[in-house]
Amino acid sequence: MATTIETPRQIKKEVLDKAVIRFCGDSGDGMQITGNQFTNTVALYGNDLATFPDYPAEIRAPAGTLPGVSGFQVQFSSGDVYTPGDSVDALVAMNPAALKMNLADLKPNGILIVNKDDFGETDLRKAQATSNPLEDHSLDAYRLFAVELTRLTRVALQELGLDAKSMDRCKNFFALGMCFWLYNRPMDSTVRWLDDKFSKKPLLAEANKRAMKAGYSFCEATEAFQISYEIPPAHLSPGTYRNLSGNQALALGFVAASQKSGLPLFQGSYPITPASDILHELSMYKDFGVTTFQAEDEIAAITSAIGASYAGALAITTTSGPGMALKTEAMGLAIAVELPLVIVDVQRGGPSTGLPTKTEQADLLQALYGRNSEAPIPVLAAATPGDCFWMAMEASRIAVKYMVPVILLTDGYLANGAEPWRIPKLNELPEIPVKFVTDPTNFHPYSRNPATLARPWAIPGTPGLEHRLGGLEKQDVTGNINYEPLNHEHMVRLRAAKVEAIVQDIPDIVPVGDPEGDLLIVAWGSTYGAITAGVNAQRALGKRIGHVHLRNLNPFPRNLGEVMQRYRHVLVPEMNMGQLVLVLRSKYLVDAQGFNKIQGRPFKQAEIEGKIEEILD
Amino acid sequence: MATTIETPRQIKKEVLDKAVIRFCGDSGDGMQITGNQFTNTVALYGNDLATFPDYPAEIRAPAGTLPGVSGFQVQFSSGDVYTPGDSVDALVAMNPAALKMNLADLKPNGILIVNKDDFGETDLRKAQATSNPLEDHSLDAYRLFAVELTRLTRVALQELGLDAKSMDRCKNFFALGMCFWLYNRPMDSTVRWLDDKFSKKPLLAEANKRAMKAGYSFCEATEAFQISYEIPPAHLSPGTYRNLSGNQALALGFVAASQKSGLPLFQGSYPITPASDILHELSMYKDFGVTTFQAEDEIAAITSAIGASYAGALAITTTSGPGMALKTEAMGLAIAVELPLVIVDVQRGGPSTGLPTKTEQADLLQALYGRNSEAPIPVLAAATPGDCFWMAMEASRIAVKYMVPVILLTDGYLANGAEPWRIPKLNELPEIPVKFVTDPTNFHPYSRNPATLARPWAIPGTPGLEHRLGGLEKQDVTGNINYEPLNHEHMVRLRAAKVEAIVQDIPDIVPVGDPEGDLLIVAWGSTYGAITAGVNAQRALGKRIGHVHLRNLNPFPRNLGEVMQRYRHVLVPEMNMGQLVLVLRSKYLVDAQGFNKIQGRPFKQAEIEGKIEEILD
Amino acid sequence: MATTTLPPLTKKDFQTDQEVRWCPGCGDYAILSAVQSVFPELGIPREKFVVISGIGCSSRFPYYMNTFGFHTIHGRAPAVATGLKLIRPDLEVWVATGDGDALSIGGNHTIHMLRRNVGLKVLLFNNRIYGLTKGQYSPTSEIGKKTKSTPYGTADRPFNPVSLAIGSEATYVARTVDVFMQHMKDTLKSAAAHKGAAFIEILQNCNIFNDGAWHDLTEKEVRSEHVVQLEHGKPLIFGKNRDKGIKMDGLELEVVQLGNGVTEKDLLIHDEHHPRASYAFVLAHMEHRPGFPTPIGVLRNWGDVPRYEDVVTTQIKDVIAKKGAGDLAKLLLAGDTWEVKA
């Protein structure tokens, strides 16, 4: 292999409207950090982007093996970006295992950077490779750059007097430097980040910086690449931006809801992938008066939150599928006593423990119906990482306005994926007015607000409001235990009507794309990006398609049924076996068809387009 | 009040085809025993019948108060009986509270027997009665017999030297004796029962017998009633009969399944109304090798059952709504490891703790969809108390044949209600063949039976079959942990296909009544009796109605969709807000309409008929 | 505060209009009455009291207390109360629970609440049976007991609630009996004075499903022989004629007859503030041995552990004191940001 030698003397710089790059290597190779740094840099430069971190499953695999491979993909563009990209233009693979797991996604003639030093006997065996891909011509279809990342990094750091292990830990920054050169990006934001992160260990900061710069100059000097690329800034709507993952966005959203409502935020949670980061984030915001309680289990997590809500806090509980299952009995209690509560389910692959680090949308029916008896509950779903911020606020607003527990669904893809997020001004945030009752004169714990059907929020400690709550059926208004047949029917219908009443706050939907036509795509959650990209592409080919992306899954927007009538076909793509489509067909008797992918990974734009063509061509 | 004097001298004996009688009084008055004894007697005589015990809620109310009232109603007939009856011909009310709570159901000019001695000042106050109904003419519309039950009972027992308290405890048998006379029934079976029950306390047996006989002779002597009634035996299909409640039937059914499969029966359960009696029953059958484990909670109940199933037992777990909610996470495990298990949910009123002693059918959607991710599970429902026996066997048969957990739904009405049950001969019972793998040669824990898709049942202790099970996604056949996208989709679809495969064991449905016509009623569970009675009555008027009562709720019988097409209307009566109808509309896009009653009590025949008329007239 | 100037509260102030729905003769009545008479004596305004319960006959308790009350779900009262306390440490929160509610389905929440030392007063109504569900055995039922669910007798060794609590690092552990009204009131008052988690086992009779559960300890003729009352600073003496005492020799307790040589000085002098949890553990275990009485009173009263809610709220206060109250605008703008110009 002597790519370097064959390279021509002068270097073209090509301007593209978008590029997709993926860093992959062993869990220990720091691929997530590398990806995040590259992402920050292109973001700061002004590109729109979407990322897809793909961790190994919730197990620790031996270094260099296939299950240990970790990846981070980012698509960045001068136009709008909706997905991390179906396939990649440039792939950085730190070892044979990573190469084997990721090569399939590299475009023909795509750029492939590998660490030549990690393709020894044992490395290949660990990757269960029968022959050495660097030599068996299996990579001929790509622009291969086999670089001695390890050796070159050591060379670059030799004066620093670090041990070999520490030096080798920097090789991902050497690769990062190469990519910065390849896409004509400055290194300063990463330099800043390193100085800050290793402020206590300046030597390590220095080492990583040198490695990165060495990678950059390596390209410069050796002219390794015949070409470099330039992706101009995107025309995002003006404002201040930051990168945000879904879990970070949720945390910020709940803090914002707490500030706007004037209620202290309480989070009762038990760690579970991929929801744990919400707890990690919120536990840092003590200066916002946030109380985080790591409970002994999910049941204590939700019931402690119910206790906090009873005490007058903005109470939330966060979990994923298996934890959701454990919370269902207590949700019934919150419904019966009509206390506000937000339950966040960051969906993951199942059933049972399933695929903890993979994404799925299969908890919708559980959210809608997974409780004993008639226990209706409002259900919301976020569509993008940034949307998680707004949905956290909306879920909180509904909960306290209607005195009702609310379920908010996200998933592993939203939780860990990041996108540029325009930071709202405080005055752009919704108001969340809250009033506790304080006046004992004819106070009744179950009296009703005629507009919302909400009962008063009467918190302990308020003189004269002493009253009893409980999970037994009760008489309306007085709240006294009551088992009379007609009262029960009245209460069951009342609890349902209360949830229905929320529809008054939901704007009628206006489909994106064609307001009527041949195909309406109705979807929810993290499929937003792929569907938007797919619909845009197909409409550009002249197809008449509309797209409705539901954030309100219970109740639905008022005009949903009517809107569906305006199209010849209704298609419902979901990362499950067909859950939203089940509800739509039943409620509206419309022959909506499901399009289902249950692979623990998001839809690709091409899959959406393929299905559209299948239906319309 | 001098009814007795006004009675004419000689007594008519009227022959009727059916009668409804209700005994009601304080929880302490022994109304359940009284009702059961009357039931046994008419049953032994050969009448068809249906009973409705109505206990006070799960609370102990002070004696004589309204919440303390307990009732027992029985309809018995020379024809077929499907319900306990909408209204009663004869009401026995032991105190003012009982009278107040039950009078509304007594037919105009119906027979009303009250204990005159319990209508004093305080009795009336406890019943929150403003005036004495025995004097305020509020009972003029009925044939009132105000009898001094207390005094007359004491008189009858005076020689026995019992204290007043013990004597008064016998007054219900005085009333029972009167009813035996009124309906021309012999007392011998009750005499036998008393001798047996009080074999250790002969004095009490004697006292109760005397009280009963005194009540009987009181009618004879005083000719209290101008009339007595005769209800000839019914023409039940020949055989040996016994009375059976739904919970008893379940217990017998599981013992039978254990015997037919040759597997030891294991029940993991945590007490909860109205399911506890199943545990009480099975804990007595140690001679059948039954192991009952009262676990620390519902989660331990189901997980211990999973452990027992893993060990090779016929494992069941029994509960009601709130307990079901707690079991959902573990159900996912049983689905993922594909072990047989029967989960019984005796539904009760909710949400949350709700109405523990009242009946409801609102756990269907929880049973179908109440688990995280795609976790399909077969769901069965029993239609009558006796049917619980057969459904227990069927659920067990499916579980072991397909290596899958199965949910069996009953409800509080079936659990406590009783009906004459024709005792099957052993050769009428279904076979439940089971074979454990024992041969290690190419054994794979997830290999498949092509017909059922079941994996082999390889129990610990079998040499050479050492293998690992778990809740993480796995590769088919080998069972090794596997997170590959396509494998996950394959496994999700396979678990669904396995449940679907059960349809091969489900006979096509043939509607009762008209095979096609104006209205098809599709229903499930304990609504069977009221609907059957209502449909018969309306068809007798010439209406063209069919009735499909589903025992298989997942999967549905193969021809269900086609059958529904044969009728102009499809009506789905349920004791919930419309759960089965939701699924039917979605699956078959048929405009089925719900008819919903959420009052903690069964439908009345009249309510069904009223709805039919509303639709067809 | 204003309330102090109001007329002092009386027992009546803590009674509700709700009809009390326990069986006539149930031990719960006495406990209710004791609590209703102790609360007014605590000098705490009524609106500050919250009674939280799970499910069970005992858990009906809040309905009969004219305070804030929450009848939650089976076994979860300690968790609900923990959430409440974390937001409102100023409230006086009492938990009413049963042997099934607290030790069977709720066992995990109970032990975690105790180790965290949440400032709750826990009244465990121990009738050694499931009352509300009509008579199945509980985790405190004696082994071999025949109940509705164990017609041939239970196979389970029971918990000793007091040892379990001590093993869970409880800072306050006491035991009293439904029929010893004065002792019950004194114990409740002592518990009320404890800052952290106070665990009180109340031996209670269920005259319907487990009548006589505690007759050995409550019947006139025998009680003085079978019960030893622990009083801080006093020797352990019992017996009809108070002529028996308990000696402690190392780990060994010994029942001794007073007189001829043996005097009170030779007996174990109770120290409820004993620094070692083992001390209370030793006392708790005497009842398991033939010839030994059952100790009632305060077994352990270790004041000097901070309450969970105080640690948590102090942490928040400290951060705010150090960083200043959080500024939402700043928070949203944190991290790497960039401008997009119009």
Add this chain to the structure above:
Amino acid sequence: MATTTLPPLTKKDFQTDQEVRWCPGCGDYAILSAVQSVFPELGIPREKFVVISGIGCSSRFPYYMNTFGFHTIHGRAPAVATGLKLIRPDLEVWVATGDGDALSIGGNHTIHMLRRNVGLKVLLFNNRIYGLTKGQYSPTSEIGKKTKSTPYGTADRPFNPVSLAIGSEATYVARTVDVFMQHMKDTLKSAAAHKGAAFIEILQNCNIFNDGAWHDLTEKEVRSEHVVQLEHGKPLIFGKNRDKGIKMDGLELEVVQLGNGVTEKDLLIHDEHHPRASYAFVLAHMEHRPGFPTPIGVLRNWGDVPRYEDVVTTQIKDVIAKKGAGDLAKLLLAGDTWEVKA
């Protein structure tokens, strides 16, 4: 049985083809190796072994043991194992669990399994952290610990797993350390010999998220000063030069310097079969005190309590012996029946 004639089992027989997926350097490897070398020595055919676990790094254990294995759900292993044992008391069932799995979400099942004395061997991998979920604190984390979920330090007082087990009526309680291979093997063998529930806390290092959790006890320089090894019938001696000992005076333990007058005879002689649970409780608590070492070894070994599964199955056998095996036809025909003629 046939198997005894087969060649004796070796460590290899208990290893699976599955790649072991713990972080390099994880303490779990040592535990796995210890178990794999002890099992063959127990003289039990391989197919009789079942390893049940919950969820956590530690709960991956069954995948690496070539026995019957069941990786269940978080916290429920003791309950699954109880069901298994009730049907198959003849099997040798070991539970592999973590401090979060067994003491946080699974706390209730753990204490109930112990009080029932189910014949299980429980290996609690205590690394004082949630490993699998990447570093949140656990119920055994020291108070004030900074973790992913507690950047300002925890507010929770930890459980002492050993005292909790003793408070739950455990009949066998031991403690060992991942890096003390021989001690670990000896402890496992001793546990294997116990009929009832054997609870073994294994102090384990999580070198990724809680590295050095037990350095005080494991580092060459300090371990002998900080660990006292309990050996039945031997005095409690520790220290680099084995010159320190532990005296017991009543409830009080005291660290004494051996020499000038103080001899081994003055020291506490360990009795793992001590009739009083309080004895083990006192030992368990010494580590909470400054200057005291942490005891490892068998704290309590009380043999003479029947196993739960034996009581349950015997009850069934007795009834069958008395009544005869149930006759289904008779059962169906029981109670009041009547004939309807054709």
